[in-house]
Amino acid sequence: MIINFFKVAFRNFRKNKGFSFINITGLAVGMASAILILLWIYSEVSYESFHVKKDRIYEVWNRAEFSGKLNCWNSTPKVLASAMQRDLPEIEHVVRVNWYNSHLFKVGDKRLTSFGNVVDSLFLDVFTFPLLEGDVRTALREPYSIVITQELAKSLFGNEDALGKTILIDNDDNYKVTGVLKTLPVNSRFTFNYLLPWSYLRERGWDDNSWGNNSTRTYALLKPSATLASVAPKIKVIKTRYDSAEKNWEMFLYPLSRWRLYSSFTGGVEDGGRIQFVRLFGIVAGFILLIACINFMNLSTARSEKRAKEVGIRKVVGAGRGSLIGQFMGESILLALLAGVIAIGIVQLSLGGFNKLTDKHLVVEYGNIWFGLTWLGFILLTGILAGSYPAFFLSGFQPVKVLKGTFKKAQAVVTPRKVLVVVQFSFAIVLIICTIIVKQQIDHAQERENGYRKANLVYHFLTGDISKNYELIKRELISSGTAVSVCKTSSPLTASYSDTWDFRWEGKDPNDKTDFNRFTVDQSLVATTGIQLAEGRDFDLTAYPTDSTAVLLNESAVKAMHFTHPIGQIIMDNDVTYHVVGVIKDFILQSPYTPVTPMVVEGASKRWFEVMHMRFSDKNSTAQNLRQAEAIFKKYNPEYPFEYNFVDEEYSHKFDEERRTGTLAALFAGLTIFISCLGLFGLATYMAENRIKEIGVRKVLGASVAGLVGLLSEDFLKLVIISFLVAAPIAWMAMHQWLAGYPYRVMIQWWVFAAAGFLSVGIALVTVSYQAVRAAMMNPVRSLRSE
Numbered sequence: 150m151i152i153n154f155f156k157v158a159f160r161n162f163r164k165n166k167g168f169s170f171i172n173i174t175g176l177a178v179g180m181a182s183a184i185l186i187l188l189w190i191y192s193e194v195s196y197e198s199f200h201v202k203k204d205r206i207y208e209v210w211n212r213a214e215f216s217g218k219l220n221c222w223n224s225t226p227k228v229l230a231s232a233m234q235r236d237l238p239e240i241e242h243v244v245r246v247n248w249y250n251s252h253l254f255k256v257g258d259k260r261l262t263s264f265g266n267v268v269d270s271l272f273l274d275v276f277t278f279p280l281l282e283g284d285v286r287t288a289l290r291e292p293y294s295i296v297i298t299q300e301l302a303k304s305l306f307g308n309e310d311a312l313g314k315t316i317l318i319d320n321d322d323n324y325k326v327t328g329v330l331k332t333l334p335v336n337s338r339f340t341f342n343y344l345l346p347w348s349y350l351r352e353r354g355w356d357d358n359s360w361g362n363n364s365t366r367t368y369a370l371l372k373p374s375a376t377l378a379s380v381a382p383k384i385k386v387i388k389t390r391y392d393s394a395e396k397n398w399e400m401f402l403y404p405l406s407r408w409r410l411y412s413s414f415t416g417g418v419e420d421g422g423r424i425q426f427v428r429l430f431g432i433v434a435g436f437i438l439l440i441a442c443i444n445f446m447n448l449s450t451a452r453s454e455k456r457a458k459e460v461g462i463r464k465v466v467g468a469g470r471g472s473l474i475g476q477f478m479g480e481s482i483l484l485a486l487l488a489g490v491i492a493i494g495i496v497q498l499s500l501g502g503f504n505k506l507t508d509k510h511l512v513v514e515y516g517n518i519w520f521g522l523t524w525l526g527f528i529l530l531t532g533i534l535a536g537s538y539p540a541f542f543l544s545g546f547q548p549v550k551v552l553k554g555t556f557k558k559a560q561a562v563v564t565p566r567k568v569l570v571v572v573q574f575s576f577a578i579v580l581i582i583c584t585i586i587v588k589q590q591i592d593h594a595q596e597r598e599n600g601y602r603k604a605n606l607v608y609h610f611l612t613g614d615i616s617k618n619y620e621l622i623k624r625e626l627i628s629s630g631t632a633v634s635v636c637k638t639s640s641p642l643t644a645s646y647s648d649t650w651d652f653r654w655e656g657k658d659p660n661d662k663t664d665f666n667r668f669t670v671d672q673s674l675v676a677t678t679g680i681q682l683a684e685g686r687d688f689d690l691t692a693y694p695t696d697s698t699a700v701l702l703n704e705s706a707v708k709a710m711h712f713t714h715p716i717g718q719i720i721m722d723n724d725v726t727y728h729v730v731g732v733i734k735d736f737i738l739q740s741p742y743t744p745v746t747p748m749v750v751e752g753a754s755k756r757w758f759e760v761m762h763m764r765f766s767d768k769n770s771t772a773q774n775l776r777q778a779e780a781i782f783k784k785y786n787p788e789y790p791f792e793y794n795f796v797d798e799e800y801s802h803k804f805d806e807e808r809r810t811g812t813l814a815a816l817f818a819g820l821t822i823f824i825s826c827l828g829l830f831g832l833a834t835y836m837a838e839n840r841i842k843e844i845g846v847r848k849v850l851g852a853s854v855a856g857l858v859g860l861l862s863e864d865f866l867k868l869v870i871i872s873f874l875v876a877a878p879i880a881w882m883a884m885h886q887w888l889a890g891y892p893y894r895v896m897i898q899w900w901v902f903a904a905a906g907f908l909s910v911g912i913a914l915v916t917v918s919y920q921a922v923r924a925a926m927m928n929p930v931r932s933l934r935s936e
Contacts, residue, residue: 176488179441265343283328444828481536574872580818600736602679685731
């Protein structure tokens, strides 16, 4: 019986090669697309899930009002950890993680820079990052100890055992390797190459007890018997207990399970986050697979006349409806199995490109038994989904009507097949519209005036001896013609490292909590960056030595401080009194999709500098400027590599997430259209075959080729137009909601929908017209000779 089943199935596949090819190709592409998206979704939902104590790990967040809004953020004071450990008995451990730091590592003649974190000694006891060598509870306990990843150990020590070896860091102190970590999981927020103990900060005077310095992340591990409900009221008031000036400041514990997907807040409460993309991608995967299944359903039911006599004869000789359903469902599952094998091949070939597109490291774990079971279940589900409607439809034929040739139904205005085609193209048109609008939004933000000249502007972090030799480096860069202007700043021009609402000025409302970006520069900011002056002058320490306590305000800061005449105004920041010497026009420091934040650019009094910016000469080629700059940096900072960054490239990275969204939308739209057109092509082919005699009669009676093409195409074009009418409002609502998350956004324009409508009609017309023209040009003698 089973052998007979396979024989019948393969005979049908062989007999209808064209339709089998279309079905298998459509299902394979749909399944491959769904598998890739599901791999991405699994990567997202499994973030941090490898930690053994994940159910007890929480991050400390702040909730406070400033700039007229209730805000939430996860940078905390360093002193918070000791207060929590002391005041909250429900907490087992508190560990801090300082921001990423880059250091020069030297072992013998080997030198390299690497990024890592400074953490508390019990970090590896709270989080599960297994050690190949060392003890997680003691590896970071001693000063001058360091834990490194196996990749960094390989780079520094080759095949030698790294444990117990010493590393010279920043040409300053030797650190002993007390642990070697296994390769870190890719689905984690932690991406360090090394871990240094918290004593590293204390030894350099970078630790502090200020409740106003939110500069680190703090994590809590609750005791097994403790609950979030029991500790939440206590952590809520811990800030106000130690800092009475902040009466409305709250803190709360945020569970590990929500870090990746839900940590987006508006008005102090969660407002969605990445989970929205996960859900959206899940819907897209489902629809792409559904569209592939719809092809199978449509083509199977369209070919019902071909298999009607088979069904009739089987029923006459005693076959029950259940056995026929099993036969057709079996054929569907077998076809899905073939498509599934091809889909895995497509996934393997495209995984590299998909990883690059999504900035992921997705892999297919072929050796994992759960993957095998999931894959088989996925194939079974696809086969059942694709074959269910055709199986019940075909098995329902009445043998008497079939064998008499009277089973055909009159053409109905609405049929399941037409509904399925409308569903297919509706989804494709929604994706086309979304792709166009996402592209518009990216272009809109990129065309926004950024406020400075990005071309030939380069920055380099102040590593090693650069700070000590800064004036020599600056002088030689300019005298050699490599740069026309140089300045030191507290952060790159594309990022904000500091903000505060503690600036004070005459007439300030005591309740004013406006948040200001705080930026520091020595001099020549305008000349180096191309930022435009609206009023006053730039810093010039040579002509005005008091400019070390001068400030520049951007236009948004002038409005926030309500200054009519800002030049000469006095502004205080902690214990330093500044005077305003100039107003600069607003420029984009952070997101190009949001309004510019008020900014105060402080002079060099605090001498807090991290970066030097260089305006390269446009008289030389970029390659020549880089060669000359590298020689100068090597001369004055020989131990460190020349690691430069172009500001225009860094600024471009601000659009990466939106570009990725747009590219994925375009990719999904293309795949959806491809699968839909495969089905449409198959339906058009079959319809042309069924109406071949009608076409012959019409040609004999004088019908033109154009008239026949229109006749054969109009039914399909009507369905595509109906699809557009369904898709347009859905796309508008989806894009309206997406754009609402961007204060600086494009308006949704009518022509986008018109373009998507004409494009979809054009694609459908091209797909159908080939078969229509081919049928219309056939010699009527051939089609009518049997009559």
